[in-house]
Amino acid sequence: MDDAERKVFVLDTNILLHEPLAIYSFKEHDVVIPMTVLEELDRIKDSKRDVSRDARIAIRALEAIFHDATPEQIAAGIPVNKHSNADGTIAIFADYEVKETVHAFADKAGDNRILNGVLYLQTHYAPREVVLVTKDINMRLRAKGAGVYHVDDYRSDQLIDDVKLLTKGFYQFAGNFWVRVGECHSEKRGRSTLHTLPINLFDTPFVNQYLIDESKEFAARVQSLDSDTVTLKDIGHERLMHRQAWGIHPKNIYQGMALDAMMDPDIDLVILTGPAGCGKTILAMAAALEQVIEKSMYDKIIVTRNTPEIAESIGYLPGTEEEKMMPWLAAVTDTMEALHKNDVCTDGSMKYIFDKANIQFKSINFMRGRSIQNAFVLLDECQNLTASQIKTIITRCGEGTKLVCSGNLAQIDSSYLSPVTSGLTYIVERFKNFEGSANIYLNGVVRSRLAEFAEENL
Secondary structure (H helix, E strand, O other), X not given: OOOOOOOEEEEOHHHHHHOOOHHHOOOOOEEEEEHHHHHHHHHHHOOOOOOHHHHHHHHHHHHHHHOOOOHHHHHHOEEOOOOOOOOOEEXXXXXXXXXXXXXXXXXXXXXXXXXXXXXXXXXXXXXXXXXXXXXOHHHHHHHHHHOOOEEEOOOOOOOOOOHHHOOOOEEEEOOOHHHHHOOOEXXXXXXXXXXXXXXXXXXXXXXXXXXXXXXXXXXXXXEEEOOOEEEEEEOOHHHHHOOOEOOEOOOOHHHHHHHHHHOOOOOOEEEEEOOOOOOHHHHHHXXXXXXXXXXXXXXXXXXXXXXXXXXXXXXXXXXXXXXXXXXXXXXXXXXHHHHOOOOOOHHHHHHHHHHHOOEEEEEHHHOOOOOEOOEEEEEEOHHHOOHHHHHHHHOOEOOOOEEEEEEOOOOOOOOOOOOOOOHHHHHHHHOXXXXXXXXXXXXXXXXXXXXXXXXHHO
């Protein structure tokens, strides 16, 4: 690639907080880190925010590259090929020396210096393409309004281009499935019936993918596949709809598939996605109580979720860690009340169940370093987690532990996450070919007709 084709990527601070080693992702192109970004990383690394660790990792990565370079070499750009497979360079740009042309509010002084620096580099490197890379949508808008020609999001961590392409964990065939199949090889293995079919009957099948049809007679799950054939485990539509856990029965086929996956001891990770009111939390809690109390398959239930600004605010709440977590886990307590609303004494039942099932409410910030054995773990609202945060939870799970991740990609609260960059999207794509995981999109709102109408029309 000649110099005219090499691009110059200027990284915003949020890129290095989202992916601390993003500097190695630009291969043959050149990367520029404005001095303002280093200042912001310096402030964040000593803070109590959960991104302080990412800031320190980014700083150490930069120090490893620049530790023996002269100021002139740092300004001109250091080759990074000795640290990675990249052929480009990385430089630090003193943006505070650039004459200010973009003016805005005083509290956005850092953003202003970065924008002024990009405008200067755009002229300095012309006709080469200078691209500002930021996850801040408003920063991208401001940059374009200020005259920056090329602005983009960080896409190296995006496994899909559009959330509509995200696998739903099941495939529905038109009409009757067996009409299109004709003959197949079937055999009994224990209590299960397995069918072996040609792979060309299916559109990109994967292990533990559910298969249903419009006739409401056929339901199966992909057991295994090779280059020519797919082996299905016959479940049956009626059997799915008659699944039950803690007195809860599926209200639709999607809930039936979710309950089947959560009650299967051979599946270690179940990922539930879908709109608000589709039943993700209540199904997960019912499956957890059934397997912990009735079947004694696990010793305890651990419930955790992302807690925005928890590092600053949790310490000021009264009580133990569990009591501090209660405001963020009200959805779980609401679910417990719904499961026991017909009991003679709902409060008494809940206290008994909490003690009997050894239900623990834990902060996600305190999960690092733990090893969770023989537990049913529910990670709720995980659309607001990054891939690295979800990895922290998954890698905590030891022998005999089942993890259920649930979330709604339409309810992302994080400033720097979108449906395609959410950790929930990441694990759906990464784990879809793992034999120990299943993913189900719960289509349809069953909470109430009011919630259903709101989901469809608002």
